[in-house]
Amino acid sequence: MEVVNHVDKLYQELNFRVVLVGLEMWNQRDEIQVSSNPDTTLDNFLRWRTQRLAGRHQHDNAQLITGVEFTGTTVGLAKVSAMCSQDSGAVNQDHNLENPVGVASTMAHEMGHNLGMDHDENVQGCYCPVPREGGGCIMAASIGSKFPRMFSQCSRADLEMFVEQPRTACLANAPDPSQMVGDPVCGNQFVERGEQCDCGPPQACRNPCCNATTCQLAVGAHCAQGACCRDCRVTPAGELCRPPKDVCDLEEYCDGQRPVCPEDVFQENGTPCPGGYCYNGVCPVLAQRCQDLWGPGSQVAEETCYTYSISPGCQGRPAHGSSRVDTCGTLYCEGGRKPPERSSCTLTLRTGTCQALALEGGAAYEPVPEGTKCGEERVCWKGLCRHLHVYRSINCSAQCNNHGVCNHKGACHCHPGWAPPHCTELLPHVHTGSRSLLVGLLASVVLLVALLAGVVFYQKAWNRGSWRSSVPKTAKGLSNPLFHEGPSVPARGGAPAATTHPSQPTRPMVSRTTPKQLPRAPPVTMSNPPFTIPVYTRPPPDQLRPPSAKRLPELKPKQGAKPTFPPPVPPVKPGAGRATPGPVQVSLSPPGRWAAGRAVSLAGALPRVTVHQVCVTPTCPCRDFS
Template sequence: MGYMCNVVFAICISAAIGDFVHQLPNVAHYEVVRPLPLNNRNKRSLAQGDEVKRYPDELRYELHFDGRNHTVHLEKNRFLIGRNYTETYYNQDGTPVTTFPFNESQDHCYYHGYIQGLDDSSVSVGVCSGISGFLQARQQMYLIEPLGRGVDGEHAVYRAEHLKGTEGAACGLSNSTEEHDSAIQPRVARVYEPIGQRNEPRFDKPRYVQLYLVVDKTEFDRYKTMENVRARMQHVAHLVDSYYRAVNIRVLLVGMEVWTAADKFTVSSSEDITLDNFLVWVKENRVKRVHFDNAQFVTGIDFSGDTVGLTNTFAMCSDRSAGVIQDYHENALALAGTIAHEMGHNFGMSHDAAGCSCGPYRESKCLMATNVEKRAQTFPKLFSDCSLKQLSEFLNSPAIGCLDDPPEPDSLYGGIVCGNGVVDTGEQCDCGPVEECKNPCCDASTCRLTAGSQCAEGSCCENCQIKPPGSVCRAAAHDCDLAEYCTTSGTCPVDSFKMNGQVCNHGDGYCYNGLCPSANAHCKRLWGPDARSPPECFHRNMRGEAEAHCGYSGRTPKPCSDRDMMCGKLFCDGENWVKKHPFVGQGGSWPFPRCYFLADIFDPAGHGMVPTGTKCGHNRVCYNYKCQDVEVYGNKNCSANCNNHGVCNHKGECHCDPGWASPYCSSKEYSTPDNGVIIGVCAAGAVILLLALLVGGARFWKKGKPGYFCKKKPHSGKMTPSYQREHAGESQLTQPLNISQPVFLETTSKRMDAPSVIPVMPSRPAPLPPQNSPRLSSQGSNAHMRPTPPPKPSPAVSAKLAQQPTPPPVPPVKPSAVNVDMRHTQVSLT
């Protein structure tokens, strides 16, 4: 009897412990599931001697939740960690230790994937100690986390809205900028976008952000060991990458620094002070660390109020591309969402306004929401339609060159593997796993081109065939851009634009970093199409006072000289918006008649100044708030080296006409389709003309012969000689000709620099061209419509200028920085 009581007591205790294990205090309701593994395997590697990995390249699990069985397909995130990933920590004496913890023999445990049979599904999880992450299915977000340890144990699956939020969540964005009518706020997202080139958001081109994480002492003390910190930060970076995958941006974690001994600067509860200190640290230590595009500082310090993040807007690829983040929630999705939000500001995205939406959700549930409804979708995953438009506009600027270079295939984690979606060394193509590949040009099982295919992807690849050389693959967007042409591969050459200082906009400006800046255009970009820049306002810049100056000396505004006054503060005017509002944009006022400006207090990024590169006189441009000779760009006439078959691009290299070979466009690389078109058309025309003459002559010769026609056609008698003599003086027209009046059609072309072409159908088919004629492309006939470069100048005279301008900047390269510092704060996304 006593034995039975003990057994019953033990069973009761076990049941109680089991109930305790299944308790998640931060979740209102969840289902308990046990994942069932399904034939998990490693992919075939092109490298030799691969060892069996602890975490396979592919995983499949069956999960039962929401009353259904779901088959989850997972693939290892090869873009998560670069092969040269570094970690830095500090000994107790402050000595830094840098390691390279990941190599071919080590592994990671983070996966992306989808749910079988659901087209709109996505999965992002880590399987290090059980499965943890999220699943998106049927427009619903589910979270999964282990209840014990191990992938084969019990897990909790619950909807995102069942996760209890943190009280007091609100936006930390300055209220002063929210009080003004959003319709008149300057649209800074369009500052770098050429007017007339605004289209619907498209993310066809892949981009790559190399992320560096810095973890302070407070955060390290929370997780105790480097292993724990590493696991959390890698999981967070993996989730951030999953957010940006939807817009074809991959986030690679290239390094992490953990302050295990002491903080390297003062970490304050004031997010502004902490961000300023972090920016100084980044500037001083960037060259000592692995190369990165964006840095995020993660702290355990509680920022003031509800703020959990602060960053600069439009800062991606600049030395201010950084943010500070408070790790305020135990779920990694919270930290990942905050980093993705702050990085969104770096990309030029602002907070979502009323009317924005992400899929079925309204603005309060999107990633760039000002604040998030409590007890709603606690951790948003999607960008709103408003954010996508702003992101697309920013990515179209020439100032994000740091994101264009893909990582080398062998530098990605895991080495060379067929089926990872990356064309590695030894592969002709790679369209991903066999079950996901939809590219008819690529054999997913071998990563080789299918029979008869010349290419598998790229804007110079059409129907698995390489387009004819010389075909336009990227048209010039405006007169400071350069068109790119197909060569002999399926990939379009790298995007290039004209060298700084080239004349643009019909002589009204000079190209600068791929744009044609002007005061008028800048006013329109900030305030709308009715705005303009009145020249009579700029004399006020000579006063050197607040809102009228040529920059600052410390905190004191500097007066402009008479020559430089057009290069200082920007003044705008406009009939429609000026009369409606006593304040302009983000706090700009109108103390002067017809002279309106963007107030400095709300413009730390300097958008209210005349843009660098604006024309201020003949052969003169604004540079560093001074009107300087265009030679300040330091450019030589390098187009003279292009042998009249090309012009210089922003790199100082010859951008050759189609068919001419780099580097100096001095030799033919291939025959362009235009030459074949001209030859073929001329030959066909000559043949047609010869045939017409022969047929006409034969008819004329045979006309008088009897029996020319089998049957004589009846005639009216008007062709007889007697009729002709009788009516010789009369007109042959008895009725007026029915000639229609011309009808003028309005063009539907959006390009102002290229005429519309109306195709005319021939009355009969044209003769076939010779078999060896070059293949024509749909763009071939326009591929040569380029202005003739100027003739090679005479040798320069070796003489020194009496007075040199301000020391020239470094010769322009593909820009990688936008010099801005507008800040946004982010608060708890719960």
């Protein structure tokens, strides 16, 4: 657990929490081919995560730790801006057997790439307040005699930009403390088994309702935390605890029984909203979807585009006859800028262009979102334009007896003071200052602890790739001496002639760790546009740059740090000038041959990352953190 605890400690500076939600030991056989080629191992691991792990355990990010020595100076590899996507993960070599902080530093660096961070040296004007001899910053392309313990201002700025993107929803959900791996720890700000509250370590706790030493409620307190807990008492029923986010959301009110706000529910599916109809809490509109995917300046393509369909190979042809408009098929946009990590196909018509964005894997194109309006009282449902009756919620609110409305689950959302399930009975001690109260009994979904999975709290993201190395390579990625940089078809008849222009995504960036500076490898072109890979290397001459003016906003919840240790010597491969171990005392298990994988997930508010450990068959002895 030392590795996860140290990564958690590093990310708390950014108001993120790293939490281990799954642990898997491959001590019988490897589930994937663990190769000395880091690219091969990363591809195999991410494929295994998508095909095997994702369906078993919910998580945001997966990390593999192995005792197999990667070729050259690479000790870690990850894809840039991949958090919340199927490529959210990394592979790490356990390069310092004497100190777990070595592999923890690598994991923190690779996770940084998953969160959109670039190498500090690649950002003009980047400033790190810690000199190289003092450890430098975590996203530096090279490492010195000490392990880094903080992020630079440009890493904060990269993260801020990343979480503002629309694809980071996975970071908004908090991990279930009951699913965390390991024994409960009083003082980590997670209310775990046997605890009534947890306000952090005693010296940092400012909650008078909680005994920080025992993690039990203080004498006379009825609650210690939650939106419906005030002055150590549960607030009266009917008090607003979660206002509506938009027209498709419903406000929630305290029920007078629990200190937490009731489950977040939304307007009934099919409720009119600007430009469409509510569906599971959102108002899907084509124009907004195009801007989410292609950025500012993008708009919905002309209607003629929707008479065409395209194959994965970017071949255009009339969809269903020469003039039929397929409003619920492929989403066509015009203008804006393509996300660098995605491939696309452009149809050129006499009257304009039709841009389609490929899904991950390139087997299909981004579809029109489910629930999008396709006509009066009609919505897209499973690829077809159907009547609102498909929501099966006609006149659902009639069962609420004029004291509530139906939510998206088909249950009554009662007004303040009225009790579920049909809002026919008054609740006692209702707070009169509120207008309506959500009192439905809603089933809570228990998150399954992800094997090799983790959870971090934050907010939004895009998708790139990066790897970590210690010597220059010609592979796809960015070099870092202890982190290395790696390296049109005419449409068929019927409708106006269309020319297709496939566009490929850039290659994900990777960073590697090594004792010398590695040159950046040229961008690699895949079946989609190529992008560069960052690498972690040993430091070139010291060079500090002015601080960035942009600061990362602080996240709400924050978890107390679990026990960790002082920074050890930097990770170095055998024969590459291993530094003398620091004063940290580490409990090691008997030497054995294995490789470990950890999964991590991020979540909003105070982000939390969960780590999963996997043991596989390596070629050198590794340490078992338990």
